[in-house]
Amino acid sequence: MAARVCVTRKSIVKASVTRPSTIVAVSNLDLLRQGVPIVLFCAYPSTAGGSYGFHEVAAAFEAKLPSLLDHFFPLAGRIVADPRSGLSELHCYNQGAELVVGEVAVALGSLDYGDLDASLARIGVPVQYGADVVLSLQLVSFTCGGFAVAWGSHHVAMDGCALSMIANAWSELSRSGTIAAAPNLDRSVFRPRAPPTYSSSVGKLFMPLERERLVNALTASISKVGRTYYVEEEDLDMLRAQAGGRATLLEAVCAYMWKVFAAVVGSSDEKCRMGWWVDGRRRRRRRLTAAAPTAMRNYIGNVITFAVAEASVEGIRRLPLPGVASMVRESIKSAVNDEHFQELVDWVEEHKGAAKYVETAIVGVGSPVLSVSSLASFRLDTDFGFGQATLVTWLDEMEVEMEKEKEMDWGRLSSGFVKIVARPGGSCWFFGMSIWPSLAAALDSDEQHIFKPLTAEYLGLVAGAKNSKASRL
Secondary structure, eight states: OOOOOEEEEEEEEOOSSOOOOEEEEOOHHHHTTTTOEEEEEEEEOOOTTOSOOHHHHHHHHHHHHHHHHHHSGGGGSEEEEOTTTOOEEEEESOOOEEEEEEEESSOGGGSOGGGHHHHHHHTTOSOOBOTTBSOEEEEEEETTSOEEEEEEEETTTOOHHHHHHHHHHHHHHHHHSOOSSOOBOOGGGSOOOSSOOOOHHHHTTEEEOOGGGSOOHHHHHHSOEEEEEEEEHHHHHHHHHHHOTTOOHHHHHHHHHHHHHHHHHGGGOSEEEEEEEEEOTTSOOTTTOSSOHHHHHTBOSOOEEEEEEEEEHHHHHHSOHHHHHHHHHHHHHHHSSHHHHHHHHHHHHHHOSSOOEEEGGGSSOSSOEEEEEEOTTSOOOOOSSSOOOSEEEEEOTTTOOBSSOOOOOGGGOOSEEEEEEEOTTSSEEEEEEEEOHHHHHHHHHOTTOOSEEOOTTTTTOSOSGGGTTOOOO
16 A cells, blocks of 8 residues: 555644635636635655755745735635525635645655656545635655645635636745735626526536436546646647647647547547637626726636537548647637626526536537646746745646545546646646546557656656666555
């Protein structure tokens, strides 16, 4: 049995500034993904001959976390269900954020980076945290002298972009003592119309998350494999050049993945789909909110939507890469506009309640779907005084254990899933995947060798080639 994290200390850290106790109603966009945990995991290598140890890392968080909570006061609150409506809301009484300090009797270099999510789950990272906790900040030391920081929260409180902003703000505050850009904590900016109005296409985006509508657990568990890859900057640039001048790096790499995916689907289906969770902060929404564009870029909450496109397998295979990249661009563009987000807010207004909903496309019915969640364009600053993390990744809901029994069957969804994040400081993008074995085999054997399996050696976590055959957890 693999060693597991041993918690040596758990404490509650409160904001240092006293504020009036408040109850914050979450927005309708927050309610779309309630009940789903979200974790940002950052791994830091040991520094040979360094002047600090894990004790200094923990001391830094203990000393400065109250100041971070002063700027982001909901992080010190709790997620509570309203007794009348049953809807989640944030009770901000300065109950405190959770600070967990632990250790695990393995080296960072011994983890299986080819399937990192599963490897972290085996050693108990992240440590379980309550469904009511807005922020569980977890520090774990490894025997090699390296350490990890896990930022744990829930989607009803924030999306991945917001959690990344908080991690960036922590680094800025730790190094400079200040935070230059004030966060926007006003969730009232997303208001439904009276009466709520939305098109039938928005209603088709979601379906109730009910067990009888999902594949059984055994089928779901054997249909996917976990993979963690990296794509180097020169390969990203090459794909962008091949995709044409208008293509972004994300559009280019998604176009490439779609063509590989279509080749794998082959004759087994006439069509295949790709989907994207898209951040809407950088769009100027004059009608949807009264907030200035700069304020929306610093918004802490949820501003994401799902875009999906379906095409014939043969068409994707025959279309040159620039044409597929154009399809990706137009699909994403169609979802990120004022009216679409307003319709989402209005749709939730008429459907919010006890039922949980999920994007229809990712359930696993119909043509195969490969869905992408990317934070690659978001520049993560993970240096809070101890250097940049060598690795960052997101842990999805299937890998995060909660203190109460799971009520939602996210692990029985049957689409392929890809999460993308840029390595701090550049050099590559990381790709965490839950995909079909045939797609993993295609990426592994691709002649261009774009997707390379992530290894401890590549991350600089193994000293010398002699350790390259060390066992992996």
